[in-house]
Amino acid sequence: MQIARTLDDLRHVLGAYCKPAFVPTMGNLHEGHIALIRKAKPLGDVTVASIFVNRLQFLPHEDFDSYPRTWDSDCAKLQAAGCDVLFAPTENELYPEPQTFKVHPPGALADILEGHFRPGFFVGVSTVVMKLFACVQPRVAVFGKKDYQQLMVIRRMVRQFALPIEIVAGETERAADGLALSSRNGYLSASERHEAVQLSLALKRMAAHAKPGTTDLAAIEAEAMNTLLSRGWKPDYMTVRRRTDLQAPQAGDPLVVLGAAKLGNTRLIDNLEF
Ligand code: PAF
Secondary structure, three states, X not given: OEEEOOHHXXXXXXXXXXXXXXXXXXXXXXXXXXXXXXXXXHHOOEEEEEEOXXXXXXXXXXXXXXXXXXXXXXXXXXXXXXXXXXXXXXXXXXXXXXXXXXXXXXXXXXXXXXXXXXXXXXXXXXXXHHHHHHHHOOOEEEEEOOOHHHHHHHXXXXXXOOOOOEEEEEOOOEOOOOOEOOHHHHHOOHHHHHHHOHHHHHHHHHHHHHOOOOOOHHHHHHHHHHHHHHOOOEEEEEEEEEOOOOOOOOOOOOEEEEEEEEEOOEEEEEEEEO
């Protein structure tokens, strides 16, 4: 695997290829990321990953400084998965001057759910992804469904800016008990790790109740919030939405249930299409 630390290096390495398949990450890689690399591999003539912890998508009180930087094990995992090129710019390389031009996704999509609880998050994500796309110039990029709203924002951005990039979705990888794999799972204590599966169980119960076409989604959502609250979680949202735009569903819409909740100091998100 070749490692490019600068944009010049990256352009030099990628000059020989015409169809890069790209997986952007913030590092601290787990099997979920590696599954995205494996998905990307047959889709291009070179597989590129990036590792960049993007300050722009963290609020001041969030975990930017403590976000785990696990360079050696990340490189080993990427290499083993057959990643060809790793782009790992410094902050100074990617943002040599303050990034005052930003991508502002529409509020109807980006100020709800994650965007409501993490204001500015999708501006930060869209801006860095646009910039990484400009650096890597991929023809295909793979994003995990675990970050369901992020995937939707990126798809919409690519469509509206007519970027010549196919966005491919990777399924959420889960631990044996059903917990969605996430870099932040590493923050959980042993007892929290045991409890953490309750988020995906609550989403499954919501989907089972909403499936028969129940109209009282508010009751289903309130019950899930209360269950988590009673177990000591601090839920931000547990909600049933339509898949197309994450708005309140109408009869017959394909649905997704999404949740975000804090367990101790760790904020977990998950979702389930049904
Ligand atoms: O999903 C992530 O890890 C990040 O939001 C991304 C897409 C790499 C942008 O920083």
